[in-house]
Amino acid sequence: MTTAERTESAAVQSLTGQMIIAGEHVTGTGGAVYAINPASDERLQPAYAHGTADDVARASAAAVEAFAIYRNTSSLDRANFLTAIADNLDADKDALVERATAESGLPVARVTGEVGRTSGQLRMFADVLREGSWQGARIDPAQPDRTPMPRADIRQRKIALGPVAVFGASNFPLAFSVAGGDTASALAAGCPVIVKAHDAHPGTSELVGRAITAAIVTTGMPAGTFSLLYGTGRELGIALVTDPDVKAVGFTGSRSGGTALVRAAASRPEPIPVYAEMSSINPVYPLRGALRNRGADLGRAFVGSLTMGSGQFCTNPGLVIAVDGPDLDTFVDAAAEAVAASTPTPMLTPNIATSYARGVGEFDGVATEVARGTETSAPNTCRPALFGTDADTFLSSETLQQEIFGASSLVVKCRDEQQVRDVTAKLEGQLTATVHADAIDHDDAGALLQLLELKAGRILFNGWPTGVEVGHAMVHGGPYPATSDSRTTSVGSLAIERFLRPVAYQDVPSSLLPSSIADGNPEQLWRRIDGELTRD
Amino acid sequence: MTTAERTESAAVQSLTGQMIIAGEHVTGTGGAVYAINPASDERLQPAYAHGTADDVARASAAAVEAFAIYRNTSSLDRANFLTAIADNLDADKDALVERATAESGLPVARVTGEVGRTSGQLRMFADVLREGSWQGARIDPAQPDRTPMPRADIRQRKIALGPVAVFGASNFPLAFSVAGGDTASALAAGCPVIVKAHDAHPGTSELVGRAITAAIVTTGMPAGTFSLLYGTGRELGIALVTDPDVKAVGFTGSRSGGTALVRAAASRPEPIPVYAEMSSINPVYPLRGALRNRGADLGRAFVGSLTMGSGQFCTNPGLVIAVDGPDLDTFVDAAAEAVAASTPTPMLTPNIATSYARGVGEFDGVATEVARGTETSAPNTCRPALFGTDADTFLSSETLQQEIFGASSLVVKCRDEQQVRDVTAKLEGQLTATVHADAIDHDDAGALLQLLELKAGRILFNGWPTGVEVGHAMVHGGPYPATSDSRTTSVGSLAIERFLRPVAYQDVPSSLLPSSIADGNPEQLWRRIDGELTRD
Structure with a gap:
């Protein structure tokens, strides 16, 4: 150094x-x-x-x-x-x-x-x-006149x-x-x-x-x-x-x-x-119609999301779950090509680079290596990695369900949509879940959505989980272990809301009431009067 | 039996x-x-x-x-x-x-x-x-046209x-x-x-x-x-x-x-x-003006709240904190008389009656017994109890800061309003805090309110904490140990809200969106669009 x-x-x-x-x-x-x-x-x-x-x-x-x-x-x-x-x-x-x-x-x-x-x-x-x-x-x-x-x-x-x-x-x-x-x-x-x-x-x-x-x-x-x-x-x-x-x-x-x-x-x-x-591995679900119509494009775009910022996002797509078959092969082949062609980029710290390499090493032998990024002599780089496995192996391996912080992902091949859902039901909590679906996938997507609502804080269609919009409707949270408190973002x-608690004021004299709940609504707030929202 | x-x-x-x-x-x-x-x-x-x-x-x-x-x-x-x-x-x-x-x-x-x-x-x-x-x-x-x-x-x-x-x-x-x-x-x-x-x-x-x-x-x-x-x-x-x-x-x-x-x-x-x-002992603060103007009435009404339902309410007033002096004596004398005259009533279970008697026994000797209800041969009864002590004794005794489930309360006599606040600052979290204040008490009440907001889920003036209204503004909660989660009621x-979690839906096709967040607002809900409340 x-x-x-x-x-x-x-x-x-x-x-x-x-x-x-x-x-x-x-x-x-x-x-x-x-x-x-x-x-x-x-x-x-x-x-x-x-x-x-x-x-x-x-x-x-x-x-x-x-x-x-x-x-x-x-x-x-x-x-x-x-x-x-x-x-x-x-x-x-x-x-x-x-x-x-x-x-x-x-x-x-x-x-x-x-x-x-x-x-x-x-x-x-x-x-x-x-x-x-x-x-x-x-x-x-x-209500002074209420009885009894x-x-x-x-x-x-x-x-x-x-x-x-x-x-x-x-x-x-x-x-x-x-x-x-x-x-x-x-x-x-x-x-x-x-x-x-x-x-x-x-x-x-x-x-x-x-x-x-x-x-x-x-x-x-x-x-x-x-x-x-x-x-x-x-x-x-x-x-x-x-x-x-x-x-x-x-x-x-x-x-x-x-x-x-x-x-x-x-x-x-x-x-x-x-x-x-x-911790979140952010499953991605390319459904059958989407794979058929645009498998190669999806594979390439997936690797774009995977390798962005050396994969060091909480929402990095570390898992792909899909029905096996030639259309999934098209996706995987395109993804493998993109991974192999990816430029190694530095990770945040030497420790993180070491942990990444260790995590990838632990996958080796449990899952099948599909592609790796090129080697480089530069220090602390992330060599992107893509692995593949079948659903039974995935479900029986604690290792494969762990997050690898960095640009590594695992494709889990399932027999059918039912097995896709069976694997999903066994996942831990996630920050995000991503579905790629075309019109023909409507029913599969609907059934999956029912499961994903219980597993993830954010469900997105036909996009990529990296990139978290700062707004009013965003949820960057999810069931454990994605977060320690799924009720928040x-x-x-x-x-x-995480840093607030409610207090009730009963018959507090008006001269001592906080202005937010004072008579006449001096702050012109939306307030609930007897449960009804009003600005009066 | x-x-x-x-x-x-x-x-x-x-x-x-x-x-x-x-x-x-x-x-x-x-x-x-x-x-x-x-x-x-x-x-x-x-x-x-x-x-x-x-x-x-x-x-x-x-x-x-x-x-x-x-x-x-x-x-x-x-x-x-x-x-x-x-x-x-x-x-x-x-x-x-x-x-x-x-x-x-x-x-x-x-x-x-x-x-x-x-x-x-x-x-x-x-x-x-x-x-x-x-x-x-x-x-x-x-916002498809947003840049970058x-x-x-x-x-x-x-x-x-x-x-x-x-x-x-x-x-x-x-x-x-x-x-x-x-x-x-x-x-x-x-x-x-x-x-x-x-x-x-x-x-x-x-x-x-x-x-x-x-x-x-x-x-x-x-x-x-x-x-x-x-x-x-x-x-x-x-x-x-x-x-x-x-x-x-x-x-x-x-x-x-x-x-x-x-x-x-x-x-x-x-x-x-x-x-x-x-657990909550629900402090009551009769301030100086209120004590001067209506000390005896307050003392009697306090015992009415204390002994209601054998004192078996989460919001039972187990603590009175006030400035010592003849007006407080008037309050205490009236309360003592009411306690002595109270009718023993059964407690919920034999175990609860035994625990109550044990709790009251533990106070004996640490605080001064001011009054007890009459004895009775009926089983499982609550003999109301009123104790008194000074602020220093209270603060140095873990026993006196514990809840006794039942109609027992403790009057803590303070030198001045500052000591009232000092004692308050050392209290654990509470479900309620009650202030009795007249117009002349405005400044003392305001200073106390600042402390009580951080200690209790509900602050009430010139009333009694027993009786919890079921409505939209009620908080039956408070900092630990009143509850395990002060953010709730x-x-x-x-x-x-305790049983809900937020989920975000990003680019989910309209045919799969839940109706609460569907286009056209089919449920006619108040919704936040870009942060603004609207029913459109």
């Missing part, structure tokens, strides 16, 4: 390697890590010294202090705060792209898009705040849970990290956020942390609303999740990491929710 | 002691229990033989089979089903009151009201189904989680038991329900189970939509919670019982949510 000479922009050269605790820059006292450029194995400056449980305690104390003020800020003030963060990220785009591409090996176009996705996500939550329905305002007016008992005046709104711990993901240095969807939705809800940065991209994290901190200053939010820590999952991560003042956790990462956090949170004296997005406006 | 001669109505005499599994009457193979009339210690016929893990497996297999059909029934069909259950309960009112009063020792008026509350709750969820917003319909229309990337058509709705296990409560033989709020909201969501009846009122449970089963037949729902089992928590209860086909759990009961279920559910290969409503229309 060599160390790169610092030829970066001034912004990147100004990185300090320090944590940010409630606006103060703090140097960790633990071991130091460096980002590695996976495309070159070069070590990137500066050193990032890990924090300890003491830093967690300091950040959480500041978060508690901030929470008393921050949770009572108006929706509009928080919307302005989120917008200021978005503006700062957009203004820092060049530095973010420069550093994030160096830290991740991801291409410039992808990271540029990710900056826009991240600031756009913050702006969407600003819109959610301005619209106001997130408060869940409900009023059941008093009068009814009290009861009103309901949702309030913030409290300080939230967010764990940055390796594979989205921006959109699922320091100012990503977990942070944006928690801040929107009125929760202070303490982020544990991912060690794969500490410099990007510091840049984003500064952007948030600057927005806190310009919009007058309390300093403890945000802290950024570096550290190990085992020490600092567990300290965060078990801190008594932390009230919820957002996590995107591995099944083992997420499960460890879930267990730690459940064993606290006061258990708290953990929203962990973990980590992408899209519904994500704010 | 004597055995009563059977002088009951024909309906009650027809009780069989059998479980109901998917419409079939099944005699348990485990140990038999009898209901006990706590007012007389008489044993009530018939014997109820406990089921085993085999019965759980049979009920859950039937629930899975039913789920495939039941979850796809229309909102209107399920509304009719819930209404049919409500009608059956109302028609069976006399038998229900007869058996439930005998099994619980609760007065006829109370149980009669509870029948109406239970059928009314079912009718409320029928209304929720007809209104339709429970489906959470959202549509983000396609077109946007797909994405739609979202909520679907049922799967079979739900419900644990009946001891203290509401109807409203929180076989056809209570958990069952009503789960059935409304589209989830089959398997109830474990509480051993305190097996006969009432059987009557209600028959009413549900009859409604299944008349409305043509699949038989496995409902099963009723008897058994121990340790064996049958754990078998239910760890059954791989059970996808959520509703529970009302003790902290130890609820916590055991939460732990069991979290250690499953696939963890599932447990909605456990457990077990009473009120929001309770349906």
